[in-house]
Amino acid sequence: MMRKLYLAILSAAAMLSLPFNASAVVDSGEPVRLVNAPEQDDVFQIEEILQSIPTPLEISVLIQEVGTVYRRSDLNNPDMVNRYSRTIKKALNLGVYGTDLGYANIYGKNQDALSYLNSVQKLADDLGVGAFFDYQTIKKLAESKGNLDELITQTTLNFEKINTHLRERKREEISVLTLTGGWIEAIYLTAMINERENNDLLKKKIGDQRLVLDRLLLVLDIYNDKDGFADLIKDLTSLQEVYAQIEVIETEGEPEMREEDGVLTVVQGKKTEVKVTDDDIRKITVLLRSLRNKIIR
Amino acid sequence: MKNIIGLFVIGVMAFFFAPQQVNAQCSTELYVTKSMKALSKGYQFSKSYRIDGRNGTRKTIKYTCVFAKDTSYEIAMRGQDGDAEGMIATLYDAKRNKQITSFIGNKFHNSWRFKCTATGIYYLHFTFKDSKSYCGAAVLGFKR
Numbered sequence: 395m396m397r398k399l400y401l402a403i404l405s406a407a408a409m410l411s412l413p414f415n416a417s418a419v420v421d422s423g424e425p426v427r428l429v430n431a432p433e434q435d436d437v438f439q440i441e442e443i444l445q446s447i448p449t450p451l452e453i454s455v456l457i458q459e460v461g462t463v464y465r466r467s468d469l470n471n472p473d474m475v476n477r478y479s480r481t482i483k484k485a486l487n488l489g490v491y492g493t494d495l496g497y498a499n500i501y502g503k504n505q506d507a508l509s510y511l512n513s514v515q516k517l518a519d520d521l522g523v524g525a526f527f528d529y530q531t532i533k534k535l536a537e538s539k540g541n542l543d544e545l546i547t548q549t550t551l552n553f554e555k556i557n558t559h560l561r562e563r564k565r566e567e568i569s570v571l572t573l574t575g576g577w578i579e580a581i582y583l584t585a586m587i588n589e590r591e592n593n594d595l596l597k598k599k600i601g602d603q604r605l606v607l608d609r610l611l612l613v614l615d616i617y618n619d620k621d622g623f624a625d626l627i628k629d630l631t632s633l634q635e636v637y638a639q640i641e642v643i644e645t646e647g648e649p650e651m652r653e654e655d656g657v658l659t660v661v662q663g664k665k666t667e668v669k670v671t672d673d674d675i676r677k678i679t680v681l682l683r684s685l686r687n688k689i690i691r
Numbered sequence: 692m693k694n695i696i697g698l699f700v701i702g703v704m705a706f707f708f709a710p711q712q713v714n715a716q717c718s719t720e721l722y723v724t725k726s727m728k729a730l731s732k733g734y735q736f737s738k739s740y741r742i743d744g745r746n747g748t749r750k751t752i753k754y755t756c757v758f759a760k761d762t763s764y765e766i767a768m769r770g771q772d773g774d775a776e777g778m779i780a781t782l783y784d785a786k787r788n789k790q791i792t793s794f795i796g797n798k799f800h801n802s803w804r805f806k807c808t809a810t811g812i813y814y815l816h817f818t819f820k821d822s823k824s825y826c827g828a829a830v831l832g833f834k835r
Contacts, residue, residue, distance in 0.1 A: 446755040446812070449737050452762065452833055459835055547727065547736040554739060602810050605757055644809065649790065657731060657765070659804040660791040664784070666760055666809040 440566045440616070443609050444557065447573045449550055450493040450580035453599060454500050460595050462587045464501040469494040470579070470690045472509040475516050477691075482622035485568045486689045488517040489575025492553050497583065499536075499546045507536045507545070518556060521568060526555045567617045574610050574626070575689060577603075582686040585679040600678055601670025604637040629685045636677045641669040717743040717771070722828035725769035729801060734765045734832030742770065742778060742817045744825025752817040756831070758807040763834045766815070767802040768793065770827025775801045777822030780829055783814040794820065 470490050478484050495510035511532055518524040532552065535545040553576075560569040581603055588596040611630055617623045647663030719741035727736055742752050758764060766782075768775040776799050781792040790813070793800040799820075819825055 442755050445738075446757050448757050448759065451735065451737065452759060455735060455833075456835060543735075550736055551727075551739070599759075602759060605810060605812065609757070642810075651791075654804060655731060657802050657804050658791070658793070658795065658800050659806065661806040662790065662808045664809040666811065668810075 440570075440613055441561050443613050444561060444566065444569055444573060447577065447606060447609060449496075449553075450489075450576045451496050451500075451546070451550055453580040453584055454493065454497045456595065456599055457497070457584060457587055458500045460591075460593055462591060462593075464498075464503060466503070466506055468583055468586050469497065469506075469510075472506075472513040474690060475513040478517065480622060481521070481568070482571060482620075482626070483689070484517050484520050485571035486575035486578075486626075488514065488521065488556075489572040489577070490579040490686075490690060491517065492549075492572070493576045493579035493583070496546065496549055499542065499549060502539070502542055504536045504539050508533065511536060523556045523559055523568075526559045527552045566613070567620060567623075570610065570613045570617070574614065574630075577606060577610065578682065578686055578689065581678075582682045585675070585682050588675065589679060597670055597672075597675050598668055600675055601637075601640050601668040604634075604640065604642075607634055607637060625688075629681070629688070633678065633681045633685070636674060636681065640671075640674050643667045643669060717741075717745070717824070717826035719743055719826070719828045722769045722771070722826070723830060726767045726828050726830040729767040729769060730830060730832040731765055731767075731802070731804075734763075734834050736830060737764075737833050738831045740815065740817065740829045740831070742768070742827045742829060744819050744822065747819070747822070747825050749825075750818065754815045754817075756813045756815055758805070758811065758813050760808050760810045761835065763804055763806045765802060765804045765832045765834070766793070766829050767832065768827060768829040769801070770822075771824035772822060772827075775799045775827070777819055777824070778827050779818045779820055781816045781818065783816065784809075785812045785814075787814070 470487070472491070472494075475487070475491070478487050491510050491513045495507055495514055498504075498506040498510055511529065515524060515527060515529045518527045528548065532545065532548050535541060535548060557569045557572060560566065560572070581600060584596050584600050587593070588600065607630065611627065611634060614623060614627050614630065618627060643666065645665045645667070647665060649663040650661040652659050652661070723739040723741070726739070730736060740752075740754055743749070744752065766780050768778055768780055770776065770778045772778075775793060778799065779792060779794040780803065782790040782805055784790055791803050791805055793803050817829065
């Protein structure tokens, strides 16, 4: 019933050309709730949302760029991998370890990267997608220590292949869990580091996640009746309620076109400003810590 | 008798030629690799996009993106016609306002950059103009 309702919501959103339209989701303060929608290709709508979720690497790169020190203790323990027996745990932690792998890669911590690579391979095999993760190539790149960019690129590409395969096989519920796990780990790491370093850039990044969270929840809600989803949705909805209180100011402006290194470049005119307070960050950090601990334990 | 031979010849031709037309495959993987190599230095690979126009039957291939403010995104494209010939990548914001396109001044650009200052939903559309193959791929890179 819930699934039908959400598919209808997705379909209606597409029909109205508001499929997760920023103004519909961000401005109103409430996620889109539409009913009595016409029939559409449900799977396409789910695919469209999942495909749009940004790679956690965007957040990990920011963490590194603000000059924070790498701490392995911030990441999940790679040896915990054998504890995850339920499918939901395997899929969420595949995402968690994927983020940790990318994070270790960015810092050039190749030995840690190899540990996370083994954990990723184990969970990918358990979930029946191991064939889409080129373990040997990534292992060689990690061991060689010579080409960090290629290592990061191949890791990202392999996770994309896993998710594409899952969606092609109509296993979107696993794909959304993997993406959710990866996103939670990335924001959790940002929150933990911010707690130590009190960095404005990290705070802005934490506060600027509402759109991704809304989109993940839109798909997770479809699988509400599957094992373990209800608890995850409940926790993420609590997080969503905090995000709903964060003000986002939009300013219109004229774009500027120029050539940069011979590449056609547009600097956007419109600007958004997230007015996130220390209290918002504190609430988000508390919720994230609890949620992430539930996922990895 | 001539009619029978004629039908036989048509049948044989149909057998050999028609399947090729129907099954003309677009191997997007090859162009993903080429596009990745074309990303500018400093841009980190983020996503790949398959651009398979199915011999011209698909006019627009649509993707949705969540872009973050203070991030520079680069699209690099490569196709079967050579470079990005015949393919156009256009970015729209959530209100469907065009932000940037790779076809300007009657020229197909292989890449473009979008310096995002507003976190939001964006629509990435791939279209074709005078394409022979309707086949290629693009990758998205990002830089803070």
